[in-house]
Amino acid sequence: MGRKTILLLIMGVFWAYYIYIPLPDNIEESWKLLCMTTYWKILTDLSLFAELLGVNHFMNIFMFFMNLQEVPPTSDENVTVMETTFNNVPVRVYVPKRKPERLRRGLFYIHGGGWCLGSAAFLGYDSLSRRTADRLDAVVISTNYRLAPKYHFPNQFEDVYNALKGFMRQDVLDKYGVDPERIGISGDSAGGNLAAAVAQQLIDDPDVEINLKTQCLIYPALQTLDMDLPSYRENSHFPILPKSLMVRFWSEYFTVDKSLVKAMFSNQHVPVESSHLYKFINWSSLLPEKFKKGYFYKSPTYGSSELAKKYPGFLDVRAAPLLADDNKLRSLPLTYVITCQYDVLRDDGIMYVTRLQNAGVQVTHNHIEDGFHGAFSFSGFKIADRLENQYMNWLSENL
DSSP states (O other), rough: OOHHHHHHHEEEEEEEIIIIIOOOTTOOHHHHHHHHHHHHHHHHHHHHHHHHSSSSSSSHHHHHHHHHGGGOOOOOOEEEEEEEEEEEEEEEEEEEEEEOOSEEEEEEEEEESTTTTOOOOBHHHHHHHHHHHHHHHHHEEEOOHHHHHHSOOOOOHHHHHHHHHHSHHHHHHHHHHHEEEEEEEEEEEEEHHHHHHHHHHHOTTTOOOOSSEEEESSOOOOSSSSSOOOHHHHHTSSOOHHHHHHHHHHHHHHOOOOHHHHHHHTOSSSSSSGGGGGSSSSSHHHHHHHHHOOOOOOOOOOOOOOHHHHHHGOOOOTGGGGGGOHHHHHTTOEEEEEEEEEOTTHHHHHHHHHHHTTTOOOOOEEEEEEEEEEGOOOOOOOHHHHHHHHHHHHHHHOO
C-alpha cells in the first residue's frame, strides 16, 4: 500500500470521525454546527487523551483551553463593567451608562458549563451581559462560582445562592439603582439548574425579604434520576452535548469517583429506598404525547445504596430542582423556559414546564424545533440571534 493511499485513508477516517455528522434537515446553517462540532470533538479527545496519560484531570485540561476565551472587564460606550464580590463570591457587574429615567431592572445571570467549566469572563457571556444591560436598561450581575473537579456540590449552589443574596440586599440595590420589585434570575444549562435551585431556596429563606419577579431557564439540567428519558435516547450522540458528556458533567458535580458515572450512564444509580422520588420525574405522565414518540416507560433498575450514601447530593433537591414538591413550586415567580428539540436535556425542561403549570405558575415555554444544546451561546449563528431576541423580548415585557 503506497504512502498516498495510507494518507488518503487517514484523511478519510479523520473526516468521517471529526467532520461528517448526519444532521436533521431542519438544522439551519448546518455547516457552522459541523465546524463547531469538529472543534469541540478535537478538544474533548485531546483532554481525554491527556487524562489517560495522567497529565491532569479531563475537566481541568478542557478548562485550560476554554480559558483562552476569557476577556477583561472592559467598559464600552454603552455599559460600565466592573468586578466585585457579593458575600465573597466574585461577580461582574454591568451598568448602562445612559441616565436612568427610573430605578432599573436587575438581572442575575448564571453561566453554564456543566458545573465544571465556564466563567463570567468568557467572551460569550461577557457579550451577552453587555447586550442585556444596554438593550433592557438593566443592571446585570454575572456571577462566578467554584467549579468541579476541585469543588463539588453543594459548593456551586452555595456560591450562587450567597452571591444572589448579597445582590438582593437593599443597600446594594440602592447603590446600583435597582428596583427591588423588578429582579430576575437567569441561566443556561448548568446555570439554568442553579437558577431554578436557588429560586426554590429563596422561597423559605427568612433572611430574604425581596422576591424574584422572574426566572429564565435556558435548556436547564433539572434531574439526576433518569438518564434514559426519550430526549436522552434520541440525542445520545448529538452534538454538542452527547449523553456520555452530560452524564460525566452530572457525576463530576458530586465526585471524581468513576463508579458514579458508570452507574449513572447505565441508569442504575438510584437506590430502591429513593423510589418515591420517581413520581416527580415520571416522563410517561409529564411529557406531552409528541415528545414520547412511541417510547415506552421502563420501570427503574435500582442500584446499590452505597453510592447514595457516599454522594447523597444527586438525590438533593438543590441539585435536582425537579424533585421539589408542588407546595414549593406554586410559590415560584413568572417563568420562561427554553428547550431545544435536539438536546438530551430537552425533557428535563419540558417536565418542569408541566409541573409548574400544574402548580399554577405562569410559564412561557419556548420550544425550538430546530434547536440544539448551546445554540443560545453560539455567536454568529442565526439561531443564536433568534433565541436571544425572543429571550430579550420576554424580559422586556415581563421583568
